[in-house]
Amino acid sequence: MKPAQMDRTPFADLDSQPSEMTAMLLAALEAMGRHPEIRRVRETAWQALRPRPGERLLDAGSGAGDVARWLATKVGPAGEVVALDYSAATIAAAVQRHDGSNVRYMTGDVSAMNLPAGSFDGVWCERVLQHVDDADAALAELIRVTRPGGRLCLVDTDWESLAFDGVPARLAATIVADMHGRLTPRQRDMGRTLRRRLIRARLSDVTATPVTCVFGDPASAAVVLPMVNPMVPEAAWTTPPGVRDEWFSYVDAAGARGDFLAILTIWVVTGTVG
Template sequence: MKPAQMERTPFADLDSQPSEMTAMLLAALEAMGRHPEIRRVRRTAMQALRPEPGARLLDAGSGAGDVARWLATKVGPAGEVIALDYSAATISAAVQRHDGSNVRYMTGDVSAMTLPPDSVDGVWCERVLQHVDDADVAIAELIRVTRPRGRICLIDTDWGSLAFDGVPSRLATTVVANMHGRLTPRQADMGRTLRRRLIAARLADVTATPVTCVFGDPASAAVVLPMVNPVVPEQAWTTPPGVRDEWFSYVDAAGDRGDFLAILTIWVVTGTVA
C-alpha cells in the first residue's frame, strides 16, 4: 500500500485550484520574485551555481519562468535552459511570458523526470523540495540527469527560523505553530537539511550559505510570508477562533508604529556531481 501523502499547500497543488485561486497564486509567485530579499537570495544562488556560456541547465520547479529566463542570459545563445514545473497552468503562464530567449518549457515531476541521464550541465531548484513527499528521491533525480562534474544548486526555506518582533510573542508562537501544512509546507526545516542531504548523496565541494531575509514592515513581509498577508483566505488558517483577527490588529499596529520585524532564513546549498 502506498504511504499517505502529506497535505499539500495550494502552491504544491496549483492545478487543482479554482481558476481565480490559480491566478492569485501565480501573481503571488511573481511578486515574490520581484521582492528585494528574494532577489538577494537568487543573486547568492547564481554566484554559487556559476553557470557558464554554452551550458545546458535545468530549472526544476520553474514557476512562471523568471529564473529560467535569467539563467538563459548567463548561458547565452549557445546554451539552453529547460524550465520544468509540475503544474500545467504554471507552464502555460510561463510560455505566455516567454521573451524569445533559449528556454524550453515542459511539465514534469521533479521526483520522476523523463530527461535522460547526464543530460544537463547544472540544476537550479528553488523552494521546491519543501513541497515534495520525499526530498531525497527528488535530489537523486536531479543528480541522475546531471553530468559528472555538473553543479546542483538547491535553494529552500527554513520555516523553523521564522521569527517576529513588534507583536506579542505568545501570539506569534500560536500563529507559527498552527501554520504548517496549510499556509506553509509541513517540511518546515527543509532549508537547513539540504547540506546533509547532498553530503549523503556523495556530492563533492558542498557549500551551504544561509541568507536571512529581513522584513521591516507588514507590506514587505506579506509578499513572502502568507501569515502576514490579509489577502490569504480565512479558511486557509487553522488557528483557534479570533486569533487571526487579533494577529492582524497587532501586525497593523506594529506597522503603524514602525517597529514591525520579521526574519526568515533561506538556504543556498550547492554541490558537484562526482
C-alpha cells in the same frame, strides 16, 4: 518554484484550483520574485551556480519561468535552459511570458523526470524540495540528470527559523505553530538539511550559505509570508476564532509604530556531481 504559503495544498496542486485562484497564486509567485529579499537570495544562488555560456541547465520547479529566462541570458544562444514544473497551468503562464530566450518549457515531476541521465551541466531547484513527499528521491533524480562535474544549486526555506518582533510573543508563537502544524518536520527544516543531503549523496565541493531575509514592515513581509498577508482567505486559517483578527490588529499597530520585524532564513546549497 513553490512560494511560501499558509496552506501548501493550493500551490502544491495548482492545476486543481479554480482559474481565479490560479491567477492569484501566479501573481503571488511573480510578486515574490520581485521582492528585494528574494532577489538577494537568488543573487547568492546565481553566484554559487556560476552559469556559463554554452551550458545546458535545468530549472526544476520553474514556476512562471523568470529564473529560467535569467539563466538563459547567462548560457547564451549556444546554451539551453529547460524549465520544468509540475503544474500545466504554471507552464502555460510561463510560455505566455516567454521573451524569445533559449528556454524550453515542459511539465514534469522532479521526483520522476522524463529526461536523459547526465544531460545537464547544472541544475537550479528553488523552494521545491520542501513540498515533495520524498526529498531524497527527488534529489537523486536531480543528480541523475546532471553530468559528472556538473553543479546542483538548491534553494530552500528553514521554516523553523521564522520569528517576529513588535507583536506579542505568545500570539506570534500561536501563528507560527499553526503554520508548522501544516508541514511535516522534514518540510519545516528543509533548508538547513540540504547540506547533509548532498554530503550523503556523495557530492563534492559542497557549500552552504544561509541568507536571513529581514522584513521591516508588514507590507513587505506579506509578499513572502502569508500569515502576514490579510488577503489570504480567512477560510485558509485554522487558528481558533478571533485569533486571526487579533493577530492582524497587532501587526497593523506594529507597522504603524515602525517596530514590526519578521525574519526567515533561506539556505543556498551547492555541490558537484561525481
